[in-house]
Amino acid sequence: MMGKKILIVDDEPITLQGLKKTLESWSNGNYEILAAPNAQTAIGILEQQTIHVLITDISMPEVTGLEMLKILKEQNHFPVVIIISAYSDFSYAQEAIEIGVVNYLLKPIKKQKLIEEVEKALQVEEKRYRSDMIEKVVDDSLVNIKSEEEHIGPIKKALDFIEENLEHPLTLKEVAAHVHLNSSYFSVLFKEHTNMKFSEYMTRSRIQKAKNLLLTTQLSVAEIAEAVGYTTSKYFIKTFKEYEGLTPSKYKKLK
Numbered sequence: 001m002m003g004k005k006i007l008i009v010d011d012e013p014i015t016l017q018g019l020k021k022t023l024e025s026w027s028n029g030n031y032e033i034l035a036a037p038n039a040q041t042a043i044g045i046l047e048q049q050t051i052h053v054l055i056t057d058i059s060m061p062e063v064t065g066l067e068m069l070k071i072l073k074e075q076n077h078f079p080v081v082i083i084i085s086a087y088s089d090f091s092y093a094q095e096a097i098e099i100g101v102v103n104y105l106l107k108p109i110k111k112q113k114l115i116e117e118v119e120k121a122l123q124v125e126e127k128r129y130r131s132d133m134i135e136k137v138v139d140d141s142l143v144n145i146k147s148e149e150e151h152i153g154p155i156k157k158a159l160d161f162i163e164e165n166l167e168h169p170l171t172l173k174e175v176a177a178h179v180h181l182n183s184s185y186f187s188v189l190f191k192e193h194t195n196m197k198f199s200e201y202m203t204r205s206r207i208q209k210a211k212n213l214l215l216t217t218q219l220s221v222a223e224i225a226e227a228v229g230y231t232t233s234k235y236f237i238k239t240f241k242e243y244e245g246l247t248p249s250k251y252k253k254l255k
Helices: 013-027 039-048 065-075 090-099 111-137 140-147 153-164 172-178 183-194 198-216 221-227 233-244 248-252
Strands: 005-009 032-036 053-057 080-085 103-106
Touching: 005 013, 005 039, 013 032, 013 111, 032 039, 039 053, 039 065, 053 065, 053 111, 065 080, 065 090, 080 090, 080 111, 090 103, 103 111, 111 198, 140 198, 153 172, 153 183, 153 198, 172 183, 172 198, 183 198, 198 221, 198 233, 198 248, 221 233, 221 248, 233 248
Parallel strands: 005 032, 005 053, 053 080, 080 103
Antiparallel strands: none
């Protein structure tokens, strides 16, 4: 199965095929190397597929490399970009950097230099991917609660117990018993120290764990529902959609 995709765009057929051949040889099947003879074709590919690294000539007829990048940025189809050009033009380079290009290579490009820059671009893409995953998964309200260092003993103990037992259908009464408190008193104390009802905290914690599993594992929705303490996948799907605005299956496709 192919991994990440690299798209090369150049209106010079010899250059295009040369770059493609170099990267295919280096890739050894680990990456899918695509080629487009112009910006219009490239935009079509980017709209249909996830491209991780884009290598594009800056001077092309009809739609230039820079114009294409501006269009992609507006459409939110912006991968990690390497610009290539036959001309050393500082104004082009400056504009490319402002758009978000990671490097600007002058033709003719040595094979080893191309490979080095593509490897760097893939590292940048991987960092972006991880950052995006964290942003998709993290619930800021939970982070704020868990980072609070002034929680009194019973509340801290309760938070740890919940974290360790999310796969079980925990109730307020069970958690209160674990920290040796009356359930009514524990409910008030929990809300006072977290600014969140126990039931909401449980739901948010389960949803966050579910998001992580959806994006990092091949588990089915039913298996994930069970892994985060829901007795039925139907109720899990309903709750997930209420909090995230889309079903678990659609969320899984975000990765």
